[in-house]
Amino acid sequence: MRNSYILHIERYNPTIDSEPYMTTFKVPKKESATAPMTALMALHYINRFLEPIAYEYNCRRGSCGCCAMMIDGMPQLACYYKLTHEHTLKPLTGCSVVRDLVVNRKPMRDKFVLSSDTLNPIGSSSILKPISGEFWRDTIAPINACRECLCCYATCPVIQVHKKLDSFIGPGAFQQLYLRSINGMDDGSSVEKAVVEGLFECNQCGMCTLVCPARIDCTRHIRTLMEMAVSAGLKPASSK
Amino acid sequence: MGQEFSRRNFLKGGFALGLGAATAAAFGSLSGCSPKTEGAKANSVALTPSGISYSLHSADVIVVGGGMAGLNATQQASDAGASVILVDKGPVGHSGNSGVLWGQTYVTAESTTDDGVSGAQFLAIDVMGILDQDQAREVSRAQIEAQPRRVIEGAGNMFQRGDDGQVLGLGQPTVTVTHNTLYKQQAQLLVKRGIPVFDNTMMLDIMLDDEGNASGIIAINLDDGSAHVFRGKKVILCTGGYHWVSRSAGSPESTGEGHLALLKRGYAFKDMEFPQYDFSGIRPFGYRPDKEKDQVEIGVELIANGEIHHRMYNKDKQQFTKAFFSDPNLQSIVAFQGTLITAAKEFFQGNGTPGDGSNNGIYFNIENIESEPNTQSYPTYKGVRKYVARNMNYQWPDFLENIPSEYSSCGVPKQDPKTCESEIPGLYTVFVALSAMSSMWNWGQSYLAGKDAASKAKTLDYLPSYKPEEVDEILSKAYGLLEANPADGIRSLEVYRSIQRAFYRGQDYMKNEDAMKEMLTELERIQKEDLPKMFCQDKSRNFNRDWKQAMEAESMLICSLATVHAALERKESRSPFFRTDYPKMDNKNYLCYLWTSMGKNGEWKVEKGDIVDSVLPREELLKILDDTEDKYDISIPNEYI
Numbered sequence: 014m015r016n017s018y019i020l021h022i023e024r025y026n027p028t029i030d031s032e033p034y035m036t037t038f039k040v041p042k043k044e045s046a047t048a049p050m051t052a053l054m055a056l057h058y059i060n061r062f063l064e065p066i067a068y069e070y071n072c073r074r075g076s077c078g079c080c081a082m083m084i085d086g087m088p089q090l091a092c093y094y095k096l097t098h099e100h101t102l103k104p105l106t107g108c109s110v111v112r113d114l115v116v117n118r119k120p121m122r123d124k125f126v127l128s129s130d131t132l133n134p135i136g137s138s139s140i141l142k143p144i145s146g147e148f149w150r151d152t153i154a155p156i157n158a159c160r161e162c163l164c165c166y167a168t169c170p171v172i173q174v175h176k177k178l179d180s181f182i183g184p185g186a187f188q189q190l191y192l193r194s195i196n197g198m199d200d201g202s203s204v205e206k207a208v209v210e211g212l213f214e215c216n217q218c219g220m221c222t223l224v225c226p227a228r229i230d231c232t233r234h235i236r237t238l239m240e241m242a243v244s245a246g247l248k249p250a251s252s253k
Numbered sequence: 254m255g256q257e258f259s260r261r262n263f264l265k266g267g268f269a270l271g272l273g274a275a276t277a278a279a280f281g282s283l284s285g286c287s288p289k290t291e292g293a294k295a296n297s298v299a300l301t302p303s304g305i306s307y308s309l310h311s312a313d314v315i316v317v318g319g320g321m322a323g324l325n326a327t328q329q330a331s332d333a334g335a336s337v338i339l340v341d342k343g344p345v346g347h348s349g350n351s352g353v354l355w356g357q358t359y360v361t362a363e364s365t366t367d368d369g370v371s372g373a374q375f376l377a378i379d380v381m382g383i384l385d386q387d388q389a390r391e392v393s394r395a396q397i398e399a400q401p402r403r404v405i406e407g408a409g410n411m412f413q414r415g416d417d418g419q420v421l422g423l424g425q426p427t428v429t430v431t432h433n434t435l436y437k438q439q440a441q442l443l444v445k446r447g448i449p450v451f452d453n454t455m456m457l458d459i460m461l462d463d464e465g466n467a468s469g470i471i472a473i474n475l476d477d478g479s480a481h482v483f484r485g486k487k488v489i490l491c492t493g494g495y496h497w498v499s500r501s502a503g504s505p506e507s508t509g510e511g512h513l514a515l516l517k518r519g520y521a522f523k524d525m526e527f528p529q530y531d532f533s534g535i536r537p538f539g540y541r542p543d544k545e546k547d548q549v550e551i552g553v554e555l556i557a558n559g560e561i562h563h564r565m566y567n568k569d570k571q572q573f574t575k576a577f578f579s580d581p582n583l584q585s586i587v588a589f590q591g592t593l594i595t596a597a598k599e600f601f602q603g604n605g606t607p608g609d610g611s612n613n614g615i616y617f618n619i620e621n622i623e624s625e626p627n628t629q630s631y632p633t634y635k636g637v638r639k640y641v642a643r644n645m646n647y648q649w650p651d652f653l654e655n656i657p658s659e660y661s662s663c664g665v666p667k668q669d670p671k672t673c674e675s676e677i678p679g680l681y682t683v684f685v686a687l688s689a690m691s692s693m694w695n696w697g698q699s700y701l702a703g704k705d706a707a708s709k710a711k712t713l714d715y716l717p718s719y720k721p722e723e724v725d726e727i728l729s730k731a732y733g734l735l736e737a738n739p740a741d742g743i744r745s746l747e748v749y750r751s752i753q754r755a756f757y758r759g760q761d762y763m764k765n766e767d768a769m770k771e772m773l774t775e776l777e778r779i780q781k782e783d784l785p786k787m788f789c790q791d792k793s794r795n796f797n798r799d800w801k802q803a804m805e806a807e808s809m810l811i812c813s814l815a816t817v818h819a820a821l822e823r824k825e826s827r828s829p830f831f832r833t834d835y836p837k838m839d840n841k842n843y844l845c846y847l848w849t850s851m852g853k854n855g856e857w858k859v860e861k862g863d864i865v866d867s868v869l870p871r872e873e874l875l876k877i878l879d880d881t882e883d884k885y886d887i888s889i890p891n892e893y894i
Contacts, residue, residue: 028477028795049647061746065791065799071343071504075644077352079344095645111476112796118344129441143418144411153411161347161437196411226644 017041019099020055022066026112033110038063052091052102053080056114067113075226078160081105081167082114088164090226106167107178121166121183127210128186142197156192156234158227161185165221165231171214182210184221184231191234194241204241212238213252299482301725305732307471307480310449312336313710314703315485317456317470317511320349320504321692322683322699323491324439329703330489331448335710338483339443340472341452342492342506346440348452349493349504359412360693362393363400369393373868378877379688381527381827383844386868387670388686392697401696410438454481455804458727459488459514459680460719467680468717471727475801478735478794480728486713487706489673489681490514491699494662495812498756499528502660511684513808515666516815520676521850523862524663524687525812526819528760530593530829532565532615532657565596566616567604570652593828596657600763601833606654613656613762620651657762657829663687664815667848670865672705673698679717681706734803735789742788745803751779752809759817765834766821773817780810780855811851818857819849840878844871 017039025033040055040063056068071077073092080091083103091102091114108116144153165184172178182190187207194203212235221231242248297309314330316323319341327339341348362372372393377386402420406412412420444450453476460482462468469484495509516522565574574595596615599605606614619638638649665684668675675682681702686694734745759772787806789799825839826832846862866874 026793026795028793049645051645060798065797067796067798069344071347071352071506077347079347079352093644095647112793115796122344122346123444125437126441126444129438129445144414145418146414146416149411149414154413157411159437192411196406198406228640228643 015042015098018050018055018096020052020059021099021101022059022114023101023103024066024113025104025110026067027110036064049095052082052084052089052094052096052100055096056091056102067111067115069115076158076160078162081162081164083167088162088167088224090160090162090164093226105163107173108163108167118163120178121163121185122161124166124178124183124186125161125189127182128189128206144197152195153192155227155229156188159185159188159229160227162226164224164226168220168224170216170218170220171211175214177211177214180211181214182207184215184235186210187212187215187235187238188229188231191238194238201245204238204245205247207238208242208247208249212242213249215239299721301721301728303725303729305480305725305728307482307724307728309482309484310338310451311469311484311716312338312449313485314338314487314489314706315340315469315483316489316491316703318349318491318493319343319345319440319450319452320351320491320493320506321436322493322695323349323489324351324436324443325696325699326489326491326681326683326703326706327443327448328439329700330707331443331446331703333704333707335707337448337707338485339448339450339452340454340456340470340481340483341450342455342475343453343504345444345450345452346437349506351436351440353502353504359402359405360690361396361401361696362693363396363402365393365397369397370868372396376688376690376693377866377869377874379690381687382874382878383524383846383864384687385665385670385865387865388668388673388698390868391670391701392694395697395700396693399700405438451481451483455801456492456510456514457731457804458723459490459677460484460723461677462717462719464678464717466678466717468719471724473728473731473804476796478797478800480731482719482724484716484719486710486716487679487681489683489699489702489706491683494664494685495809496528496659496662498753498809498813499659499662499760500656500757502531502658507662508805509662509808509812510805511682512664512812512815515675515677515682516811516851518677519850519852520666521848521858521860522664522666522815523846523848524665525815525849526823526847527663527687527830528659529661529663529685529687529689529691530657530762531660532592532596532617532655564618565592566618566652567599568606568616569604570616570618571604572618573599573604591828593657594831597763597826597828597831601831601836611656611757611761614654615656616652617655618652619649661685661691662812662816664812671701673702674705679709731804734787735792735794735797735800737788739786739788741786743783743786744790745787745799745806746790748779748783748787748806749802749809751783752776752806752813755779756813756816760813760820762829762831764820764830764832766832767834769817769821773814773821776810776814776817780814784810814857815849815851818859819847822847822859838878838882840875840882843878844875 020038020040021035022038023033024036038059040058042050044050053070053073056066060066068080070080070092075090075093081088082091082105084094085100088105102114104110104114104116108118111117166172169184171181172183190203190207193199215235217232217236219232225231298306299309300306313335314337316327316337316339319339323339327337330337343349343352365371369390373386373389376384376389414420454472454474457471457473459467460469460471467488469482470488472481472483474481490511492511493507495507495512496503497505497507567573600613605612606616641647641649663685665686666675666682668682673681673683683695683698683702685691688694755772755775759769784806787803789797789803791797791799823830824835825843826836827838844864846864848860848862850858852858864871
C-alpha cells in the first residue's frame with residue numbers, strides 16, 4: 014500500500030501571478046475504520062504543514078456548499094470526496110478565481126436570488142397545507158438540502174459550453190422554481206418564470222443530477238417543469 | 254407564446270431597492286457630528302491620520318454577522334423601514350450557522366395564546382433552567398406577534414410533513430419541531446431587496462461616539478484586504494458565539510469578535526462557563542472533529558431527542574442508554590439532558606471509546622437504521638450510510654465512533670430583555686442564549702433587536718460621530734499582524750491551534766480543576782509569550798487565512814479566559830456541564846448567574862448574581878430541578894464517584 018496521497022493543485026493569486034500554475038503535494042495517508050481521508054482534510058494538511066494555500070470551507074460535512082471545486086475534472090465537495098491515491102484539484106469551472114481554489118460564486122448565486130420570491134406570508138399557520146409525507150421525504154427534503162454549491166452550474170453544458178448564463182437561470186435555481194410550483198400556494202407564476210428564464214434551453218443531458226452532492230434529481234424536476242409549461246401552453250414556439 | 258413574457262416583468266420585484274442605498278447616502282449631509290477629515294457619505298474613501306485608506310459606508314442600522322440571527326435582524330430592521338447594511342464574515346447565506354444549519358429544527362411559541370407565559374415557561378425548564386425569563390417571555394411574544402411559520406412557508410420553504418401529511422408539531426401548544434431552509438431563502442430575499450451586503454468582511458471592532466453611543470464598526474474585507482468603516486445610528490451584533498475554539502459542530506467563523514468588543518471594554522457576560530453539547534452533526538451528514546481541529550473526519554450525526562438514543566454504545570459495544578430512555582414518561586427536554594448525562598456516566602467510568610485520545614467518545618450503532626420508523630423529525634439521517642456509500646464510495650461499518658461536540662458557546666452581556674440593547678447605548682447584542690431551543694431564541698432576539706434599532710434610528714436625525722484615530726489604531730494593528738516578522742516568530746495558525754488545544758484541555762466534556770488550571774496557565778502563557786510573536790507565513794492581502802486567523806486569535810483567547818474563570822467557579826455537575834471533581838448536582842447553589850468581566854489590566858472578576866425568575870419563580874424552578882434529579886438521576890451517582 015502506498016502511504017501517501019499525491020495532489021496536483023492549481024494555484025493562482027491574481028494580484029501577483031500572471032497566470033495559473035500547478036503545484037504537487039504529497040500528503041500522508043490518515044484513515045480509520047470509520048473515517049476516510051477527504052480532499053478537505055488533505056487541504057488542511059497542506060496548508061498547515063507544507064505551504065499556505067487558499068480554499069474555502071465552513072461546515073466540513075457536506076451541508077454548506079463552500080468547498081465545491083473540480084476534483085479530477087468533476088465538480089465535487091472537497092469535504093465529501095474520499096481520496097484514493099492521485100488527484101487533481103482545480104477551482105470550480107465557470108467562476109473567476111479569487112485565489113487558488115477560492116472562486117467568486119456571486120454571478121451564479123445571483124441566479125438563485127433571481128428565482129426567489131418576495132416574502133409573501135400566508136394568512137395563518139393553521140392553514141399550512143397537508144402534503145403527503147412520502148412526497149415530502151422523497152422530493153421536497155432533497156431540494157431543501159440544496160447547498161447552492163454550484164456543482165450543477167459547473168457541469169451544465171448550456172452554461173459551460175453554450176455560454177448562455179445570461180439567459181439561463183441554471184439547474185440549481187430551477188429546483189427552487191420547481192419547489193414553488195408544487196407547494197400548493199403557487200399561482201402558476203413559478204412555471205412562467207422558469208419559461209422566461211430559459212427552461213426550454215435545457216437539453217436534459219442529466220449531468221446536474223449526476224454531480225449533485227445532495228442527490229437531487231435535478232433533471233427530472235426540470236422535465237416536470239417543462240411538462241407543466243407545455244400543458245399550460247407556455248412552451249415558446251421557437252423551442253424544439 | 255414565450256415572447257409574451259418579458260424578463261423585465263419578472264425582474265421588477267428586484268428593483269424596489271436602490272432605496273436603501275439612496276437613504277444611506279442621504280445621511281451624509283445630516284451628520285452634524287462627523288469628523289472633519291472627510292465628508293460622510295456612502296462609499297467614499299477616507300484616510301486615517303497615519304494614512305491608511307478605508308472605504309466609508311453609512312446606514313440607519315449596521316448588522317454584523319450573516320448567520321441565522323444576522324439575516325433575521327437585517328430583515329426585521331428593513332421591514333421596519335430602516336436602511337440597513339449587513340456585514341458578513343463569510344459568503345452571505347453560507348456563513349456562520351446559516352451555512353452550517355441548512356435544514357434546522359425550528360421551534361416556535363406562536364401557537365400559544367397566553368401572552369408568552371407558556372412559551373417562557375417552556376424555555377425556563379429548557380436544558381439548564383437559568384436563562385433570563387424576562388427575555389424568554391419577550392421572545393415568545395415576538396413569535397406570537399410575527400407568526401414566523403407562516404412567513405417561512407410563504408417564502409417558499411416547506412416545513413416537514415409527517416406520515417399523515419400535516420406539518421410536524423403543528424397542533425402542539427408551545428412548540429413545533431420541523432425542518433426548513435429559511436436561511437438561504439432569507440439571504441436571497443435580502444440580496445433581492447437590494448440591501449447592501451458586504452460579505453467576506455470581518456469586524457475588527459465597534460466604534461463609539463464621544464458620549465459612548467455605538468456609532469459603527471471597523472472591518473476588513475477578507476477577499477482583498479481592504480479596510481471599511483461602517484457608520485450607523487444603531488449597531489446590531491449578531492456575531493454568534495466563540496465555539497470555534499472548542500471541539501465544535503459550528504462554523505469556523507464563530508470566533509467571538511462581538512464578545513471581545515464588549516469584554517475588552519469591561520462589560521460583564523453571564524453563562525460564559527456553559528457549553529452546549531450534542532452528539533451531533535446537522536443533517537444530512539456528520540463529522541468528527543480531531544484534536545487538531547482542522548483535521549475533521551467524517552462521522553455520523555446522532556440526534557439526542559429522536560427515537561434512536563438506544564443506538565448509543567460504549568467502548569465494549571454495550572448499549573448504555575436503553576434503561577434511561579425506556580421510561581415512557583420521559584420528556585424530550587429531559588431526554589436531551591439524559592443523552593448527555595448517560596454518556597458522561599460512561600466516560601466517568603472509563604467506558605468511553607478512545608476517540609481522539611480523550612476517551613470521551615461513544616459508538617453509534619447504525620445497524621438496520623434504514624428500517625427506523627419515520628415518526629420523528631429526522632428522517633434523512635436514515636439514509637446517511639447510503640449517502641456516504643454513493644457520494645464517497647465508502648462503506649460504513651455498523652459501529653461508528655462519535656465524540657460529543659459543542660454546537661454553540663453561550664455568553665450574553667447585560668441587555669434590555671425587550672430590545673436586546675446592551676449597556677452600550679445603540680449597541681444591540683444577539684448572542685447565543687443558554688438554551689437548546691436556539692432557533693427560537695435567535696429568531697426572537699433578532700426580531701426584537703431589528704425592530705427596536707430601526708424605530709430608534711428613525712428618531713435620530715444625525716449619524717453619531719466616530720474617531721479616526723481609533724480607526725487608525727485598529728487598522729494599524731490589523732495590517733501590522735499581516736506584515737509582522739518577529740524574531741522566533743510563531744505562525745498565526747499555530748498560535749490559533751495552541752489556544753484551541755488549551756481550551757480542549759480544560760473544557761473537555763469531562764472537566765476538573767487541575768485541567769482547568771492547566772488551561773488557564775497555558776492561555777496566560779500564550780497571551781504573554783506567543784501573541785506578540787505571531788506572524789503570517791502568507792503575506793498576501795488576497796484571501797489570506799493566516800491573516801484571518803491572526804486577527805481572530807485575540808478574541809478566541811479572551812473568550813477562552815472568560816470561560817475558564819467562570820467554569821472554575823461552578824463547583825457541581827449537570828448536563829451538559831460535567832466536573833469529575835464535583836460530580837453531584839447542587840441545585841441551590843447552581844441557581845445563579847456568574848457575571849464574568851475583565852479589568853483594564855487584564856485582571857478577571859467573576860461575580861454571582863440573582864437569576865431573573867419572573868415567569869417561573871426560583872422556588873418552583875428549584876423543585877423541578879430536585880424532582881428531575883430524583884426521578885432521572887441526572888447527576889453522576891455515588892457508585893461511580
